[in-house]
Amino acid sequence: MEVMQVLHMNGGDGETSYAKNCSVQDKIISIAKPAIEEAVLGILDDNIPESFGIADMGCSSGPNSFRVISDIMNIIYAKCSNLGRLSPEFRVMLNDLPCNDFNAIFESLPSFFKKLKEEKGSGFGPCFIAGVAGSFYGRVFPRKSLHFVHSSSSLHWLSQVPPALNSSASTALNKGKIYISKSSPQSVLDAYSMQYQNDFSLFLKSRGQEILSGGRMVLSFMGRRTSDPTTEESCYHWELLAHALMSMVSEGLIEEEKVDSFNAPYYAPCPEELKLEVEKEGSFIIDRLEAFEIDWDGGVDEAVNNTLGALSRGQRVAKTIRAVVESMVAHHFGNHILDELFRRYAQMVGDYLSKTQTKYINLVISIIRKG
Template structure:
């Protein structure tokens, strides 16, 4: 699977779009607000730069894409008012993979700027917004051009499926009936995912270290786990239930068993210890804070059906959220024709699980500072 070419959130603003199904990600952004404000004020503690470079990595599309940028600019403008100094020039870069729906973001920019000015009295005449398509596991920006980097709900996506899981020398049934780490996964599968995350996160840190000014800050939030055990339910059970939905379709002959056994998600939810280890090993950043928060699988917000104005079942809300994120990959591998049935079945399984259990994602939020050297 070529993740760079395949992975993107569902485009547009239809019922299965990411724009309509990103409440969980919005909640995650909210948990990072204190860390973002603290980091921005840390950058401005001595003086306000004349021009400030800001990058949002994994910006996706929909209402969340400009939410963080708006909050960052609000913080900076407020700080400048307190210091009685002019606001800086803003160089804002929105990054995601090439398949991202950048067009929809830029179509909303004029209305976004107008609303900001009307509601907050903030002029954006010196704000320059650009799209940067490419993987954040490589270089994206010129040397020492960024003051603040933000990324939310993105770094749990790997640049590729761990190579050992796609090797012809390894049987596809190595992780039989599963699409990610599971209690039944052999140790070599767990190790392969961990190594791939370590390699990716190290590449991410090295790239940003070259692109950021000394004293620049990064605030990163992504799915993870609080335990060192990668097979805990908080880490992977939403994938386990999706695998159950697929297996039920294998049993009915709707999907070939080999198709299921050969799919592995390019995803990894790390624990804090793994993150600390890679940051310390790379050596360019100081950890300022590292927190974790629990987020309900369905975002904790009731959504109404479009036809009867009745609340959707929790399983339906979870399934819509997951579908908006993973459908591009699943459609390529399993075929477009089964998508509706797959996520209907997944919704039923999730609803049954949530009727007996509470379920939360673990969201990690880390703030780090670029060293002077």
């Protein structure tokens, strides 16, 4: 599977779209907001530039696409207002893979600009927004063009499935599984860890060339608290999806070889792994690193109920997962299995969550570009 050509959140605003099923990601953005504010103000403490470069990497589409950008601009506007000066102009780069629904983002720009004008008026600097398609595992922007980089719910996606899992050996290394599992051999754990190290190091190196000295990044993504990559908090949502697939195999609806050859391009690191890669790569220093618990369905609140209706927890989780992984599942297994697969998945998730309090672990790291 060519991740760059396949992976994307479900576009549009339909029932299974990411725009309608992003409550977990919305919660993560809320949790990271204090770190974002601290980082942006840290940049402004040294100097308020005439032109402020911002990038959101893994922007996707839907209501979250402009939320962080708007928050960052509000922080800068408030700081400048307190100082009695105009805010800088804003250069905003929205990055995601080429298959992302950029059209939906561009269609929402007029309303975004209208809201800015109504709320901020003439004291707000001009804002220039561009969509930039490409993998963030490599250079995306000009050298020393950015002051602040944000990425949320994206860096747990790898650039590729670890090559060792794509071998043509007659026996699959991770048989009956689609990600790290308690039953996965050590070679599978090692392959995922190595791919993560290579990818995150390349991400840091690339951003190190694009961010100005003293510039900052705030990154949030799925992780784990312990060194054990098989802990349920980091991988059991994949385990249940594998169970749902294998239940269809047992009924002859899917070929077993299809499941054996499907592996998620995903990795949930622990804080120690993050620290090690930042220190090894050397372009940044860590300012802040925290871990937070997130409900699998984002938490049952008014926003969720308005978006998804009165659904069971299992159904809500299945919808949020489907909005994220459908492109990969459909590419590998075909569109015809999707409804039945996620119906089974919803049932299994519901049963599991009725018996346990397992939550996602979200890591938030704030780092500063060295001088």
